[in-house]
Amino acid sequence: MQPDRRTVLAASAAFAAPTAAPTAAMAAAPPQVTKTLAHYLVTSRPGDIPTKVRREACRSLLNWTGVAVGGSRHVSVAHMLAALSPFSGKPEANLLGRREKLDILNASLINGASSHIFDYDDTHLKTIIHPAGPVASAILALSQHQKVSGADFLHALHLGIETECRIGNAVWPSHYEMGWHITGTCGVFGSAAACGRLLGLSEQQMVWAIGNAASQPVGLKVQFGSMTKSFHAGRAAQNGLTAALLAAQNYTSDNAALEGKDGWAQALSHGANWSEVTDGLGTRFEAALNTYKPFACGIVTHPAIDAAIQLRNENKLKPGDIAAIELIANPLVLKLTGKAEPKTGLEGKFSITHCIAAGLVAGAAGERQFQDAVVRDPVMIALRRKVTVHVDPKVGAAQCNLLVKLKDGRSLSRHIEHAIGSQEKPLSDAALEAKFSDLAEGILAKDQARRVMDMCWGIEKAADAGGLAAAAST
């Protein structure tokens, strides 16, 4: 009369949950993570956020708008549009950098994906979350469905970024090591929180929005190198917006979806440090730690590119002046970007020698310097071949020494302690604008790009934040 093990398990599991839910809620009672977070999200006031932190949100918005416009003509966006636009609803929301309009759910998906295509978006360095994409894509689309003031928009953007980065901190590093692409998995919470705020959710509804979002994580690292990588950022935006819209209609989820038994952290991490979520809400601002990539390639190449650009500009170097180049760097640099003879633009991003050559020749390493034609340019090929890379584990990954030997016998060298774009040496507003202009070139007219940047800087004063989306479309 003994059933087989599977049958017992099946019966047990099929029934475990309804009894498990209250138990989980009780076990998790002390931290009450989901509820504490929801309470903060619905009670925070725009004026509670310090000026400096609000300014960082403007910088995040400007950077996001630039990368979304820049990515908008990528073939993967065209594929998404072909697949999904036949099913789009009312065309209320603009696609940045494009002429099409879609319903707000589809627009949040495509703008979010577009902004992550070049891997050139903002970075919360503690978690490697790219925070703006999942949040801004969702709330900008939502702002084209209902009128949202610029002040509320910026506040929601801040709250969304704060939410995803705090949850990311709580499960870092085990969550990332398991294989999750943290921008998508935590981004869905940022989107739900920000959209929920703009929808005026009650605390209970915000708990439900976070809970429904918890059931929809997006993104595995295995996808890096495929189109689905940037899909993660957009789908996170769309899922979070969906969760908030459902919660606004009293669609329920568990009250402890983050911390409860059989909840998000149990399934997606090896344990969470919940104080990262619940401590210092309103006084400690993760969103203030956002950084912006100056170069359209991985962070490990940035010290060398920074050094190359500095030496080029200070010495007015020309490719023909250079006899040899030596880089002393952390071993990761060769491990991750050791491609000696890149053939395509994408391969160029994984070639430290190409990155250095770009810095020396163009004084830049934007998307332009990673076009196929640039990688195949004989001047670049020749210069790349003059680079020798020495690795030394004593050199930190954020540092390097670059030595440039000139044909006239001189030797120039530069030590980088913190590369441009790091938290210690943040990108200036002017550099952010230069990056935006570079990304928008050929898509937005110069005066249009200027207008969009001004709108980002002045978003808090805008009567209707959704106007930004129309302004950044073509």
Added chain:
Amino acid sequence: MQPDRRTVLAASAAFAAPTAAPTAAMAAAPPQVTKTLAHYLVTSRPGDIPTKVRREACRSLLNWTGVAVGGSRHVSVAHMLAALSPFSGKPEANLLGRREKLDILNASLINGASSHIFDYDDTHLKTIIHPAGPVASAILALSQHQKVSGADFLHALHLGIETECRIGNAVWPSHYEMGWHITGTCGVFGSAAACGRLLGLSEQQMVWAIGNAASQPVGLKVQFGSMTKSFHAGRAAQNGLTAALLAAQNYTSDNAALEGKDGWAQALSHGANWSEVTDGLGTRFEAALNTYKPFACGIVTHPAIDAAIQLRNENKLKPGDIAAIELIANPLVLKLTGKAEPKTGLEGKFSITHCIAAGLVAGAAGERQFQDAVVRDPVMIALRRKVTVHVDPKVGAAQCNLLVKLKDGRSLSRHIEHAIGSQEKPLSDAALEAKFSDLAEGILAKDQARRVMDMCWGIEKAADAGGLAAAAST
């Protein structure tokens, strides 16, 4: 010059993936799970599936249609509609049991959720996956966008169910134990596979569809007891359909998303037995193992209900005849359904005494017997109080002994070795029809319900499978 640990990790992780992808593909080269599965999915022919297995797909379809119609008037469906219909696209697809039409992506979500609301859908007992919901909801909606023959429809339904159950087998039980709601997390693959087949994907595109689906798992067990539980089944349908639509436009994902480093199984399980996916494709049919619940409550109560109904029917018992009832059952029965004094219909599902009373009084335990009014009926209350439950670990969870002592002194007893609805004692076609009729009552007219059931039985001969959706709407 040592950076802090976080910086190194950040730099490392930001770069790990592009180099990791090829490595992962190499490491996973021997099984080539994703590719092997995709190859089968695009080369299988309808005629390759044995008649008996195709018949099981018809039974799955009929059962799914019934539960979707039955759930369609639940308040959670109304909430979803209120939240999402403002953003729906072209109203091509019917909502079962309702009058509204939505775009196919939204319809797949809502029909899928509707079919899981009563937890009364089909069950693949090895994994506790409810297989039909995520697959049928997606392909039926898709069949209203493009013309799909009934034969192709049934074949796709079979392939989808086969796919999700095989992947579920591969990661069972660790995947479930981590906290995942396996119907949503594996269901997305079933939907992607079935929709991909109907969209005529190439093998490479099918690999991409499976891969994109892998990035969109849905569902945590923490949600059991909330509306988000049934959301999982619908969102899995919608995500799989999305993945297939994207793949049809050559939207790429990794070629080894299931088995690769930082892939699905790594993140969502403690190791996969890939032979469960790749062995015996086309000769071993998991889809043939589908079962259908005869009673609208958890499996652990089914032996006792089965015994109660048998004794009632054979002896024409009336509640007034009964003096006492004793059940000898597995300890799980009291652990999971030990609620002695249920006050609501939902609580009644977790009360073994109510379940037995329902069997004895009504000869049934459908949704009707779990309405609040029935649970509060004095006749039911009185009968419940006559039940004593004895637990014995030597009694299997699939078995029981039920003893009914009558006021006239007689004692009736029944041993159940395999309850009705188990694999050993499957629900008959007639019982499936009775279940359907019960669920459809008050929603579809009797002749309409008859017509829909006939369409399910005869789906293979239908010229246009999408007609089923229109026929089952109001």
